[in-house]
Amino acid sequence: MHIQTFLAKSGVYSRRETARLIDDHRVTINGIVCSRQSIVSDSDTVHVDSLPVPDPAERVYLAFHKPEGITCTAQQSVEGNLNDFLKWESRIFSVGRLDKASTGLLILTNDGSIVNPLMKEEEAKEKEYIIETSRPVSETMIKKMCEGGLLIKGKKASPALAEKTGDVTFRIILKQGLNRQIRRMCRAFDNHVVSLKRIRISHIQLHTLEPGEWRHLTEEEIRQLKYEMLDKS
Known part of the structure; x- marks a missing residue:
């Protein structure tokens, strides 16, 4: 090989x-x-x-509820990295990222051979978030998020599925993965994110995991994850 x-x-x-x-x-x-x-x-x-090079570690695939303040990296030199927080016996990687201030679902694995292919495929997966903002959520903001076209650092945001869920809360489903996309879209309407939590990546749900908790993916979740990756390769 x-x-x-x-x-x-x-x-x-x-x-x-x-x-x-x-x-x-x-x-x-x-x-x-x-x-x-x-x-x-x-x-x-x-x-x-x-x-x-050490012998291959037993493969693990986890759903993890990332708390605020944890950085999505395996690099030991970065304070608040995933490995230090989880204290996993082998090095563990996140498939995709959440910024340090955000919380919610991460897919973690120690299978380094599939991280990059899954990260590329993750761009096409639905990712669902619930958001709280500093000011009331306007219908104009929701409408524009659904239509797409907002410029995020020179790139156009794709249409999303968004709905207002309260005076200062909304839910959004993205397939795109631009840097700090939701925060930047809110700022375009002079609004700011107070809290951002990801609750779903494709078929994998956060469910009842509390911040800092994790669970092993089921065999069916792993099978579907790898099938989707291979199907689009």
Whole structure:
């Protein structure tokens, strides 16, 4: 298999990280510095920074209710990272992100080989949020979110499904994933997000998970997650 796939299957590195390690000449196969095109066989010895790559960890796929203040990264150098919070025995990655101030559903896995493909596929998945704002939610704002076309850092927001649920609350379903999209759309109407919680990604629901709690995905949830990824690859 390709060296990037081999490294990602260890559960220690994501594909993005493996590319950086290889480009920095930190990966060797049988003592020889490798390239992204290198192939690994069962008889080969692979080292990163002169240390052997660990055996693959048992695969886990989790639904996690991210609390406010946690940063969606596995990098140990970042304060409030996912690994420090969860204290998982193997390195764990988030599929997609929520900003530090937002809460709600994250899909987590230690299967580095599927993180990037799932992140690409996540752009086409429905993601559902409930929002509280600092000022009353206007019908004009909801209408424009449904129509699409708002400029978010030079890119047009796609049409969304949005509905007002209270004087200062609304619900929205997005497929697009522009940076801080909901917050920026609200600011376009001189309104500001007080709280933002994601309650669904495609077929996976947050349900009754409290902030900081997690659960294993069911076999059916994992099967459908991987099927959707392969179906669109």
